[in-house]
Amino acid sequence: MILITGGAGFIGSNLAEKLICEGEEIVIFDNFSSGRREFIQDFIRDVELFEGDLLEKSALEKLFSSAKIDFVYHVAANPDVRIGVNDPGLHLEQNVIATYNLLEAMRRHGVRDIAFTSTSTVYGEAKVMPTPEDYGPLLPISTYGASKLAAEALIAAYTHTFDMKAWIFRFANVVGKRSTHGVIFDFIKKLEKNPQELEILGDGRQEKSYLMITDCIEGMLFAVKNARDAVNIFNLGSKDTINVTGIADIVVSEMGLFDVTYKYTGGSRGWKGDVVRMMLSIDSLMQMGWEPRYNSAASIRAATRYLLDASNTF
C-alpha cells in the first residue's frame, strides 16, 4: 500500500488520482490545513483516508500500525514561502519536525522507500542557470527553502543509516488542476475585485520556470520507476521560464479583459525570500527518457483556464 502524506492537497490529490488509475492501493494522511475534501471526493471510495497531523506521533503510530504501508510519498508541508517572514518557526515544525516524525514512524515499522517533494528554493540565488542538481553551495534565502533542505538532509541520513531508499524532487513552480495558491490564483482574485488595475509585487521581471501538474506527476512516477540509487535527486521543471508580467498578460487575456493597468509595488523581488530568477536543469531526467509536455507559458495558460472554470472555484 502507498501512503501519500498531504494527499488532500493540490499536488497530493493529483498524485493519488493518478496512482489509483494505475491500480495502486492508496492511503492518504492529511490534517486538512490546506487540503480540501472536495479534492478527493471523486475517488474517496478508492482510498483509505486517515485524518491526522504529522506533528502528532500517536496519529502516525496508529496509521503505520493499521495500514500495511510499503512506499511513502511525503508531500505534506507548509508550502507558503512568504509566511516565513512573520513566523519562521512554522516551517521548522511543519517541514522539518514533521518529516522527522514520519521518518521515525517509517524506521519503527520497517518501511524503507520514501519519495519527497522538495523545491527549487533549496538552491537560493543560484549563480548557474539552468541550475543542475549538483549545484552548490546550497544557500536558501527563505525559511521555507531552508526547511526543505534540512528535510532532504534528514532523509539522506536516514537512507544511509537505516538502509532506506529515497527519491527527492526539487520542483519548479507547479500549476494546474486544484492549485490553491500562487501567482495565477492571486492575479485572478485581484482582477475579480478590480478588473481595471492589477497590483504586481516587485517589478514584474522576476522570471521563473512553471511546471504543469500532469508533467510533475508523470515525472515523479517515471523517476521512481527508473532510478535505483540509494538517494535519487531530480529537478522537475519545464524547459523555459516566464516573467511575472508575462503571467499577468496571460491571465488578463484569458479573463477577457483589456486596458488593465499594471501597478508594480517596485523592487526586484515580490517579497523577502522571493528568488528573482529560477530555472532548473532537467537534463538528468531527460537523459533517462522523461520529457515535459508543456512549456512555462502553456502551463500558465492551461492552469488559468482551469481556475477560471466556474465549477473549479474552491
Ligand SMILES: NC(=O)c1ccc[n+]([C@@H]2O[C@H](COP(=O)([O-])OP(=O)(O)OC[C@H]3O[C@@H](n4cnc5c(N)ncnc54)[C@H](O)[C@@H]3O)[C@@H](O)[C@H]2O)c1
Ligand atoms: N505547488 C508548488 O508549486 C510547489 C513547488 C515546490 C515544492 N512544492 C512542495 O510540494 C508539496 C505539495 O505542495 P502543494 O502545492 O500541493 O501544497 P498544498 O498546501 O496544497 O498541500 C499540502 C497538503 O499537506 C497537508 N498538510 C500540511 N501540513 C500537514 C501536517 N502537519 N499533517 C498532515 N497533513 C498536512 C495539507 O492539508 C495539504 O493537503 C509540498 O511539500 C510543497 O512544499 C510545491
